Amino acid sequence: MSDLIWSERPSLRGPVLIAAFGGWNDAGDAASAAVEFIGARFEPREVARIDPDEFIDFTDVRPTVRLAEGQLREIDWPATTISAVEIAGAESDLAILQGAEPAMRWRRYCAAVVEAARELDARMVITLGSLLADVPHTRPVSISATGSDRDLVDRLGFDHTNYEGPTGIVGVVQHACAEAGLSSLSLWASVPHYVAAAPNPKVALALLRAFEGATGIAVDGSELESAAEDYERQVSAAVASDPEVKAFVERLESALDEVSEDGSPPANLPSADTIARDFQSFLRQRGPEGGGA
Numbered sequence: 001m002s003d004l005i006w007s008e009r010p011s012l013r014g015p016v017l018i019a020a021f022g023g024w025n026d027a028g029d030a031a032s033a034a035v036e037f038i039g040a041r042f043e044p045r046e047v048a049r050i051d052p053d054e055f056i057d058f059t060d061v062r063p064t065v066r067l068a069e070g071q072l073r074e075i076d077w078p079a080t081t082i083s084a085v086e087i088a089g090a091e092s093d094l095a096i097l098q099g100a101e102p103a104m105r106w107r108r109y110c111a112a113v114v115e116a117a118r119e120l121d122a123r124m125v126i127t128l129g130s131l132l133a134d135v136p137h138t139r140p141v142s143i144s145a146t147g148s149d150r151d152l153v154d155r156l157g158f159d160h161t162n163y164e165g166p167t168g169i170v171g172v173v174q175h176a177c178a179e180a181g182l183s184s185l186s187l188w189a190s191v192p193h194y195v196a197a198a199p200n201p202k203v204a205l206a207l208l209r210a211f212e213g214a215t216g217i218a219v220d221g222s223e224l225e226s227a228a229e230d231y232e233r234q235v236s237a238a239v240a241s242d243p244e245v246k247a248f249v250e251r252l253e254s255a256l257d258e259v260s261e262d263g264s265p266p267a268n269l270p271s272a273d274t275i276a277r278d279f280q281s282f283l284r285q286r287g288p289e290g291g292g293a
């Protein structure tokens with residue numbers, strides 16, 4: 001029995017399959033927010049699910065209960081959903097895959113994602129991810145990429161990632177798609193790790209624009225642009241009112257600006273752990289009325 005359960009077999013025009021997963025791959029909830037925003041601009045309809053029983057630890061990602069018709073209790077189980085979007089006037093349609101990062105059987109899970117891409121006849125699979133980094137909130141968001149074809153990353157103008165170390169389901173899905181012969185691209189954005197606010201609209205907007213550049217699918221991002229401007233303004237106000245945090249952010253800005261001749265950032269960037277905790281506490285104390293992020 002397949003882990004992929006179809007409710008409809010859509011007929012899409014060479015769709016791009018875009019995917020994001022909550023959890024470890026989703027710092028600031030930015031990747032999930034970007035995909036949700038893309039979906040909200042169109043009219044997606046759910047066409048398939050990946051059965052969660054074999055992949056999700058329900059003590060970690062719990063189902064929710066709700067009342068239906070005022071009395072009957074319904075259980076909503078966390079699942080990976082696949083939605084279809086027909087885009088009038090675009091060269092191709094869109095499929096959207098969303099879910100929590102699975103807790104187990106990743107290779108089997110990835111096989112279901114590959115199966116979905118093939119059934120949809122997807123021309124490309126794009127995964128979005130966001131990670132915490134020592135970057136200032138005042139600078140443009142850094143986007144890096146890995147692809148099934150190195151020339152694809154070069155052609156689209158993204159920076160190659162040189163990361164080595166632990167990975168999440170985003171990296172594993174991208175690798176599985178590449179091994180299956182599917183054109184695939186993984187886009188990663190850096191999130192300032194001293195800001196706890198989620199979702200992070202500035203990073204989500206950067207991922208949205210990277211998606212547009214990679215696919216040629218235009219998305220009206222004006223609402224997200226306004227949210228990103230408000231976010232940066234609120235965080236900057238909070239930073240300006242705390243001398244220690246302000247000094248730390250200025251050091252990050254200087255470290256980013258003073259790039260060495262070989263293109264590598266200066267070594268010995270300061271650790272932000274203590275300042276991050278203080279800043280997050282500061283934002284919580286300010287609260288909504290104080291303009292906190």
